Structure formats: structure tokens, C-alpha cells
Amino acid sequence: MKISTGTVLDRHLQSFAMSNVDAVVSxxxxxxxxxxxxxPLKGREEIRRFxxxxxxxxxxxxxxFTMQQRWVxxxxxxxLWSAETADNTYEFATDTFVVRNGEIVGQxxxxxxxxxxxxxxxxx
Numbered sequence: 372m373k374i375s376t377g378t379v380l381d382r383h384l385q386s387f388a389m390s391n392v393d394a395v396v397s398x399x400x401x402x403x404x405x406x407x408x409x410x411p412l413k414g415r416e417e418i419r420r421f422x423x424x425x426x427x428x429x430x431x432x433x434x435x436f437t438m439q440q441r442w443v444x445x446x447x448x449x450x451l452w453s454a455e456t457a458d459n460t461y462e463f464a465t466d467t468f469v470v471r472n473g474e475i476v477g478q479x480x481x482x483x484x485x486x487x488x489x490x491x492x493x494x495x
Contacts, residue, residue: 374473377443380450383468383475387422390430395422400474407480431457446470460485 379398386394396419399405405412405421412418429436433455440451448468454461464482468475 375443376446376448376468376470379470379473379475380441380443380448380468384450387426387429388436390426392419392422392426395426398475399478400471400476403474403476403478405478405480408482428456428458429454433457458487460487 383395383398386398396415399415399418401415403414403418405418407421412421428434434457436452436454438450438452440449442449446469448470450466452461452464452466454464462483462485464480464484467479469477
């Protein structure tokens with residue numbers, strides 16, 4: 372049975388909302404590439420580290436997530452969203468996905484993120 376791109380996307384978003392890192396990472400193919408502002412992440416282990424940090428941030432009390440747009444066309448999906456966490460305001464964020472054989476094989480993420488608190492330099 373072929374799993375649709377929309378089904379994979381919905382499962383992925385639900386796993387993230389439930390703070391389930393294992394389920395989020397299991398959506399990716401073993402050789403997936405995830406483009407983030409710091410450079411590409413390759414494979415499930417690198418992608419896991421990204422999501423461990425992100426899910427930890429979003430799991431803090433008071434976090435919210437608002438889906439602005441969700442588009443699916445064949446093996447491609449795009450979401451536009453905004454969010455608030457205890458640490459940051461995600462003023463504008465997008466993810467683009469490529470899904471094949473029920474797995475995410477490629478993704479890109481970009482966002483305008485405003486820290487809520489000024490970072491301090493702890494060097495003396």
C-alpha cells in the first residue's frame with residue numbers, strides 16, 4: 372500500500388506535536404538530507420540531534436504553533452507556520468518536503484527567529 376505525501380506529513384507533524392523524537396526521526400529515509408541554515412544534515416542521526424533540540428524547546432510550557440499554509444502536490448509538501456516558545460518567536464517559518472516510498476528523503480527549513488531574551492557573553 373502506497374503511503375501518500377499528505378499522510379506522511381500529517382504523521383510527522385503529529386509526532387512533533389507529541390514531542391516524540393523517535394517517531395519524528397522514523398519518518399526520514401536512512402539517507403535523507405535536511406537543509407537548515409547551518410548547513411545540510413545527512414542521515415537520521417544528524418537529523419535526530421536537530422529534532423532533540425527543537426522538540427526540547429517546543430516542549431517547554433507556553434509554546435504555541437500556528438499553521439499558516441499547508442500544500443501537498445505529488446511527492447512534495449510545503450508548510451508555512453509561526454510559533455512561540457519560552458525562548459523564541461518564530462515570526463515566519465517554512466518547511467519543504469520531498470517524500471518517496473512513505474519516507475521523507477529531502478527537506479528544507481528556514482525561519483525568521485527572534486530570541487525573547489538577549490544572550491549574554493559569560494566571559495570575564
